[in-house]
Amino acid sequence: MMETVQEREQRQLNRKPRIATASLAGCFGCHMSVLDLDERILELAELVEFDRSPIDDLKDFTGPVDIGLIEGGCCNEENVRVLREFRKHCRILVSLGDCATMGGVPALRNTLSLQECFREAYCDGPTVYNPTGLIPNDPEIPLLLDRVYPCHEVVRVDYHLPGCPPSAESIWQTLTALLNNRPLDLPYELIKYD
Amino acid sequence: MDENGATKAAVQAICREHGNDRTRMLDILRDVQRRFGFVSDEAMDEVAEVTGCARIDVESVVSFYAFLSDRPQGRIVIRLCNDVVDELKGMPEVAAAFRRELGIAIGETTSDGFFTLAETPCIGMCDQAPAVLVNDVVVTDLDPDRVRRIVHRLRYNPDPSALVTEVGDGNNGHPLVRAMVRNNVRRAGEVIFSDRMAEAGLQQALRLTPERVIEQVKQSKLCGRGGAGFPTGRKWEFTRAAQGGPKYIICNADEGEPGTFKDRVLLTERPDLLFEGMTIAAYAIGASEGILYLRGEYAYLRRFLEHVLEERRRAGLLGQSILGVDGFDFDIRIQLGAGSYVCGEETALISSCEGQRGDPKNRPPFPAEKGFLGRPTCVNNVETLCKAARILEEGPDWFRQWGTESSAGTKLLSISGDCLRPGIYEVPFGVKLSDVLKLCGARDAGAVLVGGPSGRLVAPADFDERICFEELPTGGAIVVFDSSRDLLRIVSRYLAFFIDESCGHCTPCRVGNVLLKERIDRLRRGQGERSDLEYLERLARTIQATSRCGLGQTSPRLVECTLRDFRSLYEACLGRPDLELRPSFDIRAALRESEALVGRDSVYNWNEQSELPCRTTPSRL
Numbered sequence: 067m068m069e070t071v072q073e074r075e076q077r078q079l080n081r082k083p084r085i086a087t088a089s090l091a092g093c094f095g096c097h098m099s100v101l102d103l104d105e106r107i108l109e110l111a112e113l114v115e116f117d118r119s120p121i122d123d124l125k126d127f128t129g130p131v132d133i134g135l136i137e138g139g140c141c142n143e144e145n146v147r148v149l150r151e152f153r154k155h156c157r158i159l160v161s162l163g164d165c166a167t168m169g170g171v172p173a174l175r176n177t178l179s180l181q182e183c184f185r186e187a188y189c190d191g192p193t194v195y196n197p198t199g200l201i202p203n204d205p206e207i208p209l210l211l212d213r214v215y216p217c218h219e220v221v222r223v224d225y226h227l228p229g230c231p232p233s234a235e236s237i238w239q240t241l242t243a244l245l246n247n248r249p250l251d252l253p254y255e256l257i258k259y260d
Numbered sequence: 261m262d263e264n265g266a267t268k269a270a271v272q273a274i275c276r277e278h279g280n281d282r283t284r285m286l287d288i289l290r291d292v293q294r295r296f297g298f299v300s301d302e303a304m305d306e307v308a309e310v311t312g313c314a315r316i317d318v319e320s321v322v323s324f325y326a327f328l329s330d331r332p333q334g335r336i337v338i339r340l341c342n343d344v345v346d347e348l349k350g351m352p353e354v355a356a357a358f359r360r361e362l363g364i365a366i367g368e369t370t371s372d373g374f375f376t377l378a379e380t381p382c383i384g385m386c387d388q389a390p391a392v393l394v395n396d397v398v399v400t401d402l403d404p405d406r407v408r409r410i411v412h413r414l415r416y417n418p419d420p421s422a423l424v425t426e427v428g429d430g431n432n433g434h435p436l437v438r439a440m441v442r443n444n445v446r447r448a449g450e451v452i453f454s455d456r457m458a459e460a461g462l463q464q465a466l467r468l469t470p471e472r473v474i475e476q477v478k479q480s481k482l483c484g485r486g487g488a489g490f491p492t493g494r495k496w497e498f499t500r501a502a503q504g505g506p507k508y509i510i511c512n513a514d515e516g517e518p519g520t521f522k523d524r525v526l527l528t529e530r531p532d533l534l535f536e537g538m539t540i541a542a543y544a545i546g547a548s549e550g551i552l553y554l555r556g557e558y559a560y561l562r563r564f565l566e567h568v569l570e571e572r573r574r575a576g577l578l579g580q581s582i583l584g585v586d587g588f589d590f591d592i593r594i595q596l597g598a599g600s601y602v603c604g605e606e607t608a609l610i611s612s613c614e615g616q617r618g619d620p621k622n623r624p625p626f627p628a629e630k631g632f633l634g635r636p637t638c639v640n641n642v643e644t645l646c647k648a649a650r651i652l653e654e655g656p657d658w659f660r661q662w663g664t665e666s667s668a669g670t671k672l673l674s675i676s677g678d679c680l681r682p683g684i685y686e687v688p689f690g691v692k693l694s695d696v697l698k699l700c701g702a703r704d705a706g707a708v709l710v711g712g713p714s715g716r717l718v719a720p721a722d723f724d725e726r727i728c729f730e731e732l733p734t735g736g737a738i739v740v741f742d743s744s745r746d747l748l749r750i751v752s753r754y755l756a757f758f759i760d761e762s763c764g765h766c767t768p769c770r771v772g773n774v775l776l777k778e779r780i781d782r783l784r785r786g787q788g789e790r791s792d793l794e795y796l797e798r799l800a801r802t803i804q805a806t807s808r809c810g811l812g813q814t815s816p817r818l819v820e821c822t823l824r825d826f827r828s829l830y831e832a833c834l835g836r837p838d839l840e841l842r843p844s845f846d847i848r849a850a851l852r853e854s855e856a857l858v859g860r861d862s863v864y865n866w867n868e869q870s871e872l873p874c875r876t877t878p879s880r881l
């Protein structure tokens with residue numbers, strides 16, 4: 067039976083909030099921190115539905131999403147494309163962790179030229195064997211950006227959650243605050259890093 | 261004696277001249293600079309040794325002041341005034357002519373060690389811009405043609421004072437000044453420029469008790485004329501009441517606010533009135549020593565001012581028992597600055613007088629309690645002290661006949677920019693800005709900077725506001741911009757000035773002004789977005805609220821008032837709405853280096869979203 071317009075609207079109103087996540091130039095540590103929710107991950111699965119995310123291995127968006135969590139900054143053009151997709155699809159975009167917020171460890175290369183980075187990685191590194199001296203240029207390998215950018219320099223970002231990684235507790239508090247549309251007030255212990 | 265020994269001996273001699281006194285560090289280092297063309301490592305070691313301070317103390321002073329240098333400078337240092345007004349009046353062409361004639365860029369020295377080309381903020385010659393300093397000699401009204409002749413003449417005769425072939429009006433032609441500077445007094449008001457009986461104010465003051473003198477100044481409602489507008493009488497009262505001594509009166513003649521040059525004219529034409537005012541202030545607060553802090557850019561006035569002081573000593577107006585009043589001993593010395601805007605801030609000025617970097621101090625304690633060398637100190641502007649002398653002479657009621665409720669008396673304005681008659685105007689407080697614009701012949705004003713870059717850029721809709729502390733406060737600077745000027749560029753240029761002149765002590769000012777400028781420049785490139793405007797407003801508020809001294813507390817004001825009164829200029833700069841990539845993120849530029857190194861283009865067409873076939877050529881590093 068065909069769904070009426072009213073029925074579709076009602077279904078969309080009733081649907082669970084959708085969440086998407088991605089790891090760009092990061093180490094997946096922030097995603098591991100999401101898994102650190104332990105048994106509350108079941109509670110989260112009750113509350114939300116995962117759209118594009120490594121957690122359910124969905125490679126593309128199925129539709130608009132309420133909250134997007136981004137781990138890592140942008141070090142290559144692929145990252146930029148993913149981030150742009152997230153911005154297009156997510157109502158709220160959150161930079162999750164220090165790399166997304168300010169580049170983090172990958173951004174250490176920002177003090178070096180791209181040429182120096184390539185030379186170390188593909189020519190002069192102590193474990194490199196590359197007698198031709200060629201650097202890979204397969205179109206499958208995304209081109210590096212001139213430097214590593216924090217996400218908010220590439221697209222508009224609504225919230226930043228610091229931490230390396232942010233603790234499961236602060237991720238939980240953030241998500242539940244956003245989902246319930248209430249202000250977030252993280253206790254000092256959760257945002258203290260030394 | 262070897263070269264090193266000769267340097268040592270010369271430095272020792274200079275230190276000795278200043279009593280090996282570390283509080284005279286600025287004078288010592290200025291003399292070393294003049295003698296050797298720079299302050300070498302060995303010279304710094306020697307100064308530290310002789311004056312008994314740490315080497316780093318000497319080095320920090322050398323690195324702080326623009327007129328001191330730790331690298332050899334040319335025999336002739338040409339400092340181009342890079343103020344906004346100079347730029348409007350043709351400095352870019354003049355600078356290009358200097359570069360061409362000398363074959364060097366700004367900041368470089370010719371290979372023969374003869375010329376150094378440098379830039380310096382406002383040198384107080386906006387009414388005769390573009391202007392440069394050739395060592396201490398001011399050269400005004402330049403054009404590329406004159407630059408050619410000047411460089412030619414300097415090569416022929418390396419004495420910069422020979423460049424002055426025609427002297428300016430009034431005391432600019434005094435044998436001890438001999439400057440081409442013109443006074444441009446366009447409206448001589450009743451308080452400062454009228455004919456008067458010399459020393460009548462001082463004589464009247466000495467007939468009264470110090471308390472009565474302070475009372476008179478309080479009744480006159482005289483407020484500080486440097487910009488902040490603190491009631492002068494109360495300042496004197498606090499300093500008089502402060503415990504300890506000796507007490508000091510310091511005259512702030514470090515007018516560095518871009519667009520201000522009224523004190524230069526007062527120092528040239530009314531030095532006696534100023535020193536009379538200082539003497540009255542000394543009598544009122546019980547000071548035995550006075551310091552005139554003269555900005556380094558006005559060094560050409562120094563010999564003349566020393567001469568005026570000497571005359572006064574001879575006439576019994578300075579020294580022991582002044583005018584026969586037993587126990588009233590007072591003298592004034594001149595402290596020359598060395599090129600630093602922040603030294604106009606009174607606590608920074610005190611630091612500078614003490615021979616240190618011009619870092620502002622924490623307040624409280626206020627200078628009235630603990631100022632120069634930790635002693636009670638009163639710092640007043642040149643114009644304030646001149647007015648105080650006239651108030652004692654004519655009485656507080658006479659002074660209050662001009663002005664408004666909270667702004668008594670008259671104000672000297674230094675007007676420059678896009679107007680027919682730039683110069684000095686003495687007007688009563690409460691005059692409408694529109695009337696001032698008529699006076700100076702500003703026919704097409706699109707915006708007027710009142711109070712310099714730490715004041716406000718006034719939009720035409722507000723030209724009927726009055727010049728007074730209640731509405732448009734100003735230390736005297738009025739800069740007119742006609743409607744064709746790029747105001748955001750002007751805001752950005754003034755921010756660059758604050759960035760250069762920040763002492764660097766506190767983060768909001770040191771970092772905040774840089775962030776303000778970066779964001780405004782991004783907007784000017786068309787890469788801005790709406791959220792940038794909110795960011796600028798928030799950052800401006802933070803810098804003002806958290807900076808340590810007046811520099812950072814006022815530097816964001818231009819950004820703030822233009823965001824309010826010239827918002828359409830900012831709106832016109834906004835890039836495409838921020839749905840996808842930010843306008844400030846240039847993906848093509850970010851990939852350029854990578855594409856060159858790898859030897860292929862991006863597989864994506866970043867303008868569309870379709871994918872393009874790629875070009876593949878292996879590359880070798």
